Amino acid sequence: MTTAVKKRSNVGDFIMKIAPLTVLAILYILFSIMHQGKFMTMANQMNILKQTAVNCLIGAGMLLALITAGIDLSVGYNAILATCTIGVLMQNFGITSALILIPVAILVSTLAGFINGTLLTRLDLPHPFVSTLGMKNVLWGVALLITSSKTIGFTNKGIDNTLWIGRATFDVNIFGLKLLTGFPVSFILVLVVYGFFHVFLNHTALGRQIYCVGGNPEAARLSGIRSKDVLTVVYMISGFMCGVAGVVLAGRLNTANTASAATYDTDAIAACIIGGASFRGGKGTIWGTLLGALLISTIRNGLNLFSAGNDIQYIVIGSVIILAVTIDVTRNKLEARARKLATV
Numbered sequence: 001m002t003t004a005v006k007k008r009s010n011v012g013d014f015i016m017k018i019a020p021l022t023v024l025a026i027l028y029i030l031f032s033i034m035h036q037g038k039f040m041t042m043a044n045q046m047n048i049l050k051q052t053a054v055n056c057l058i059g060a061g062m063l064l065a066l067i068t069a070g071i072d073l074s075v076g077y078n079a080i081l082a083t084c085t086i087g088v089l090m091q092n093f094g095i096t097s098a099l100i101l102i103p104v105a106i107l108v109s110t111l112a113g114f115i116n117g118t119l120l121t122r123l124d125l126p127h128p129f130v131s132t133l134g135m136k137n138v139l140w141g142v143a144l145l146i147t148s149s150k151t152i153g154f155t156n157k158g159i160d161n162t163l164w165i166g167r168a169t170f171d172v173n174i175f176g177l178k179l180l181t182g183f184p185v186s187f188i189l190v191l192v193v194y195g196f197f198h199v200f201l202n203h204t205a206l207g208r209q210i211y212c213v214g215g216n217p218e219a220a221r222l223s224g225i226r227s228k229d230v231l232t233v234v235y236m237i238s239g240f241m242c243g244v245a246g247v248v249l250a251g252r253l254n255t256a257n258t259a260s261a262a263t264y265d266t267d268a269i270a271a272c273i274i275g276g277a278s279f280r281g282g283k284g285t286i287w288g289t290l291l292g293a294l295l296i297s298t299i300r301n302g303l304n305l306f307s308a309g310n311d312i313q314y315i316v317i318g319s320v321i322i323l324a325v326t327i328d329v330t331r332n333k334l335e336a337r338a339r340k341l342a343t344v
Helices: 003-034 042-067 075-093 098-122 128-147 160-167 185-203 205-215 217-222 227-253 264-274 286-305 310-343
Strands: 169-174 177-184
Touching: 003 286, 042 075, 042 177, 042 185, 042 205, 042 227, 042 264, 042 286, 075 098, 075 128, 075 227, 075 264, 098 128, 098 160, 098 227, 160 185, 160 227, 177 185, 185 205, 185 227, 185 286, 205 217, 205 227, 217 227, 264 286, 264 310, 286 310
Parallel strands: none
Antiparallel strands: 169 177
């Protein structure tokens, strides 16, 4: 690769990395001006973090699927199934122990992820779009079936220990000065999980194999990487993260409601793509996904302060997703052109 092409590629990568942070900063300035006295309050900022937590957890699993040039369209209802599992075990079987409710809920979602991965790899499907779209409807149906299509409330049901991770907040005081009020424990969980994913993706053999399977399948095959096994693990991890998100969601919503999964899949995809992942695979960072998720939550929060209805929010978020995909396609074209020039 020539020096000029390499320099152009490095500049492009740098721009793509700082773009989400730049847009987030611009949104903060705009919303601060438009919603003086509302947007920048401590309570509202903590609310944004609470809203971001579930999308971040689901987005972590989605990122792995996108890195392998795949997708998991079942994530929303997988998370809801975990929440409904907690509700059914509590209501129908009288189980209130967090040591049972949380592991079982996560296990159910992980099993759904395993089925996604198995359908993709053992049936040799051309793309996980088909299997995960089908599983999305299956999981929705299972959630409706086990709850009898009813909302299950968690108030005063003796499962506060299970719901704690999605409800709890704490204050940060230094020398008697209150710096943060109501910081959500769920976002602390996000930071811990993301730190683990950063190490996993960048400093483990399996993490490097995930990038290789998505970025260069032929090289992965020639290197002896068992791509089918890697893909199965990826979708199991995606399912696991949906289970964790479902536990957090139970505490945040205080209910098990099958109607609350409408935007989780698209929000997770948008967070990953905005953060630098690509539908072509082989790209994406966990911290970019965090910025993407914060961006989505900030937009929703700002629109809520405008009293914008769901219709307007869907239009705006949908437009953001289309823009992110357009940027992804444009970026891939520019990189392909750069590689072509490098071979000339």
